[in-house]
Amino acid sequence: MSINQKSTPPISVIITTFNEANTISALLQALEKQTLLPAEVIIVDANSTDGTIELVTTFAKKSALTIQLLPKRGNRSVGRNLAIKSAKHSLIAITDAGCIPEKTWLQTLVGQHQKSKAPVVAGYYKGIAQTPFEEAVIPYALVMPDKVNEAHFLPATRSMLLTKKFWEQLGGFNEELSDNEDYDFARRLQEKNIPMTFTKNAVVSWQPRSNLRDFFNMLYRFARGDAAAGLFRPKVAFLFARYILLLVVSLAIAVVLEPKFVLKLWIPLGVLYSLWAVDKNVRYTPRGWLWLPTLQFTADAAVMSGTIAGLLKRLQKTIFG
Numbered sequence: 001m002s003i004n005q006k007s008t009p010p011i012s013v014i015i016t017t018f019n020e021a022n023t024i025s026a027l028l029q030a031l032e033k034q035t036l037l038p039a040e041v042i043i044v045d046a047n048s049t050d051g052t053i054e055l056v057t058t059f060a061k062k063s064a065l066t067i068q069l070l071p072k073r074g075n076r077s078v079g080r081n082l083a084i085k086s087a088k089h090s091l092i093a094i095t096d097a098g099c100i101p102e103k104t105w106l107q108t109l110v111g112q113h114q115k116s117k118a119p120v121v122a123g124y125y126k127g128i129a130q131t132p133f134e135e136a137v138i139p140y141a142l143v144m145p146d147k148v149n150e151a152h153f154l155p156a157t158r159s160m161l162l163t164k165k166f167w168e169q170l171g172g173f174n175e176e177l178s179d180n181e182d183y184d185f186a187r188r189l190q191e192k193n194i195p196m197t198f199t200k201n202a203v204v205s206w207q208p209r210s211n212l213r214d215f216f217n218m219l220y221r222f223a224r225g226d227a228a229a230g231l232f233r234p235k236v237a238f239l240f241a242r243y244i245l246l247l248v249v250s251l252a253i254a255v256v257l258e259p260k261f262v263l264k265l266w267i268p269l270g271v272l273y274s275l276w277a278v279d280k281n282v283r284y285t286p287r288g289w290l291w292l293p294t295l296q297f298t299a300d301a302a303v304m305s306g307t308i309a310g311l312l313k314r315l316q317k318t319i320f321g
Contacts, residue, residue, distance in 0.1 A: 010039035012087035016079035020097035044079035075178030123159030123202030136288030179225030219302035227310025
């Protein structure tokens, strides 16, 4: 049951879409069922060709929600900036196509904002797996509940509320970034000491990637975007260090002994690494744990290749402008 809308400030919800015909209806239906209804929903679509625009238009005609659809070619940062600029209200809630907010999502974000007075509120997100593979993907893509550090949890655009004033103060989302724009935005919030708060109860559900190719592409894009933006995470440095050490030791064994001994090194190390991959995430994946070694090696390859591609892009930009 919805709360009294007059007792809370009006909220603009913004969404960006590109070919989200399979997910956009579920998101809009979830917004329609919120205990605190948004005053407006602004969707910026990057010229979808799969029927997304038609679905939104049809839904808007029948819905009690005020839905504004804006066409704009560009990445997610371009779309989000346009949506926030077009919003009529000072409080902006952000989520993504592919997410399904729980009924109290918006009410909880606003309540946390009013309680803390923080201009930025980070909500939480959980995976909804339909297959064992998708279940195994979740710990590689999301922060699991037992690993959440509330004091340092950075806002992500899956579940986030901010004031238009502080969005303007930061200059909006970086429109040169298309894959990690929310991480860059959160880092700039930290650098300017803008207060942020976290609520684990403002939850949206997220649909994990359903095949190995899409899983690789997701992590590749994130790593490429981080490196291109000059954002380097310690765990990526440790990942490269592991494989560089393996390469150096393998070359030394091949030179000092024989190449065949390299294989005798790799096989037990590969087994141990696979067991580690299972051990660290098996508690989250009762159905999909057999996929964990494959996902670990795939994630390693995606992150390293994406990081290298991002560094090359950054170098090219530095040299040629």
